[in-house]
Amino acid sequence: MTSTTLSHDVHPVHFDAYGKKLGMWIFLFTEVLLFGGLFLVYAAYRFLNHDAFHEGSAELNVVVGAINTVVLLTSSLTVAMSITALQRGDSKRAINLIMWTLILAGTFMFNKYYEWYTKWEHGLFPGMDHYKELPAGKAQFFNLYFFMTGLHAIHIIIGSILLMVIAFYIKKGTINQQRYTYLENGGLYWHLVDVIWIYLFPLFYLII
């Protein structure tokens, strides 16, 4: 074995964009599996309580759910556009598009709040009396509804914070035309949150 004199290479200072993206994809696997466990529970309980799940589904507001789906898909578009903008060197537009993404995320959360609040007004919220009286099968539907959409909402919040931090660093210039991997990774995370909703929406609102 011969050693060459590459003494500069041994210091881990070079920026490995591919490696960072690979790491992000592996992290996304773990997120998919996190929700995968819930999809498994959903499948098992839907199989056991088919009629109750049908009834539960009928009590959700399909219109609000559909609007939220459109809102979230649009936000994925704005994130993707923001990446392209940064790649072309237009960091101002990139930040603007991230702001649009955040506004759409806020819209989604407002609609979610409205939906949950309606349930709360009807006493159909975990811990409330009416909720405790639900028949077992229907209770499982709402258990999973609140748990899964709640966990998804937490992911929206985390994703939003992530995008805010990224926007800050774009403004600072640390994330720029040459080094846009962090924005790409933030975008990947946002798309994942979007994709999970694409599954949650039919599972709770559409399948009857």
Next chain:
Amino acid sequence: MTAIPQSGTYINFFEVKRGFMSWLVTADHKRIALLYFYAIMGFFIVAFGLGLVMRLELIAPGATILDPQTYNEVFTLHGVIMIFLFIIPGIPAIFGNFALPMLIGAPDVAFPKLNLISWYLYVLGGLLALSTLLFGDGPADTGWTFYAPYSVKTGTNVTVAVLAAFVLGFSSILTGLNFIVTMHQMRAPGMTWFKMPLFPWALYATAWIQVLATPIIGITLLMIVAERTLGLGLFDPALGGDPVLYQHLFWIYSHPAVYIMALPAMGIVSETIPVFVKKSIFGYKVIVYSSLAIAFIGYFVWGHHMFTSGMSGPARVIFSVLTFLVAIPSAIKVFNWVATLYKGAIDIKVPLLYALAFIFQFAIGGLTGLVVGALATDIHVHDTYFVVGHFHYVMFGGTGFAFFGALHFYYPKIWGRMYNLKWANIAFVIFFIGFNLVYFPMLVLGMMGMPRRYYDYLPEFTLPNLISTIGSWVLAIGLVIMIVNLINGRKGPKASTNPWQSVTLDWTHTQSPPTLYNFDETPQVERGPYDYRNYEQYLKEHNKN
């Protein structure tokens, strides 16, 4: 051993920066490995002590030193600490972190800061687990499995214990992710995948299990938290939940987790044996493929923990067959290690002794595993001490021994000093005898029908229990001698950079202790990892001194 005196003309990773704070904010994989080492050893000693207390309670029938409730809490805390805080992170987080970059010729892992975050998450998880002792109705009393519906009903601190396991899982995921990217991106020039040493390969297979299985337990534990705090009746049959579903979800992670514990240990054994036999490992590629096969098949065998929980007949048969299948790659490795010894120049040093003990005890653990993996015999021994004996042979007799073997193996590399070899041998012999005295009687007790997880037993089980308890003291004496010897070794004679005469990069191309970024120059790899042809000539040309 060739004693080449150290020149002392370089700055090693201890000396780069001094002071307590420099450790807390370090991104150096070797320092993080040591941070893990001290934290993990601390937790290990706590859980080892709890084990001694349990054995003391079981020295004779009836209540001796613990009441039933305390006993339940003690075995739960022992299990939670040993599993989540010692065995799962033990070898990857300490020796993987320390040696992996050096074994593949890299200056560090791919994400050094993430590596430090993993350690902080580990510490947070550990403190959460220990905090359950301090408030409320005491630590969880459910067993480390947190089976529903009891875990959603008991008044003890299950919520915090479960959150601790969740945080530790996150730490484990980040370590696995880091290692995968490191191996993909940072191998030295010339190190193709099939020139990579076997410990990295084992860590690679392990890392994929960590990444792909851990989220399942994460979400399952969150469901337990939601059930306890928000009253969502996800697993409580009284509220329409299905407790058997909980068991499925739990074991979908926790069986692959057994391979998270075992595969790195196998990697250590594969790394150790060629060095002390001075011979290429037998069937390198087969060992690689068997690691990957174990990781893959290991996903599909979880049901064998639930043969008595109410599963359909066909499901049980399928899980049983798959369990037999996963035993094959493990057995292949055992044959490979033994075949490597054949006609080798065997140099019996402490690390090799631990590796050989691993093979012996892991074989017992593996074969007893088939007894519980087979449907008919499992019905007989399910939930008896046979199971306790079986998994301690795998976890402690296997992984635990490999852990201490790795510690003796890498000791001169980490600290640049050598411990007393004679006392290390004595400690090993006592440790080995003690281990078998503790756990072999458990296999017998299980066959006799003694159930696990009780603080009391029938009088006819007295003698094997007495032997086991005496064995636990022998084991403890062995451990104390080992630890004292290793602590004294810090003031021992300086070790040469390559005292075991290994030909892998971590020994040939780095100092002991290594420098901050390990290598002065990026190594160019041309030889296979265990190429011991003309190794004396090769080492003469390449050893640092």
